[in-house]
Amino acid sequence: MQKLIDQALIGVSARINNEVNKSLGEYISKNNIKSTIALTNSIDRGFIALGNELLLLLNKLFKVGLKIEDIDKANEIINNYLEVEIKTIIKTCEEMTNFSIDNLNLNQFIxxxxxxxxxxxxxxxxxxxxxxxKHRKAVRWDLFKLTISAILGSTITIVVRHFLQ
Known part of the structure; x- marks a missing residue:
């Protein structure tokens, strides 16, 4: 499972990087790359893309029918990935705009x-x-109903046979 998630996160990183670079490219084309608005908007677009991509990944993971233990492991993997990816987004934006988050007191924004x-x-x-x-409860309830039906069916069959003989 971890290998599958790791491979999916590689694609997520590429799409996020593409979105951040697209945002920065728009500011370059406007000759406005050296502004704090370029930095903050590009970081913001990176965060939005990161959130959207991770939610899509989680929905895909949910559809494959994971166990709760697998979900906990995925949560840990994604949280670790999140920290690394956020640093990558910030670093990319800082390098392109020549601004530093620390110098601009944007830590609260981040x-x-x-x-x-x-x-x-x-x-x-x-x-x-x-x-x-919910799914587990539904399965257990269905199994319980099947068991009760089988027991009742067997009991009725035995009683009917007994009276017919």
């Missing part, structure tokens, strides 16, 4: 976006876990 993204992903993980539990 922290807010990062926390918002983490909360969004946590809600999705909780939803997936809840759906898995």
């Amino acid at each position: 922290l807010k976006n990062k926390e918002e993204l983490k909360v969004q992903l946590e809600f999705e993980f909780l939803y997936i876990k809840q759906e898995i539990k």
Whole structure:
């Protein structure tokens, strides 16, 4: 499972990098790359793309019918990936705009976006876990109904046979 997620995250990274570079390219074409707005908007677009891509990945993982343990492992992998990818987005934007997040006191902006993204992903993980539990309950209930039906059917068959003989 981890190998599959790791391979998917490589594609996610490429799409996020493409989105950030596209945003930066728009500012280059406007000859406005050396502005703080280029930095903050490009970082923001990177965060939005990161969130969208990770939510799509989680939905795909949910569709393959993972166990709760696999979901917990995926949560850990994605949270580690999230930290690395956020640093990559910031580094790319800083290099292209020649601004530093620290010099502009944008740490609060980054922290807010990062926390918002983490909360969004946590809600999705909780939803997936809840759906898995619902599915388990439904399967157990169906098995219980089948068992009761089999027991009742057998009992009725035995009683009818006994009276007919």
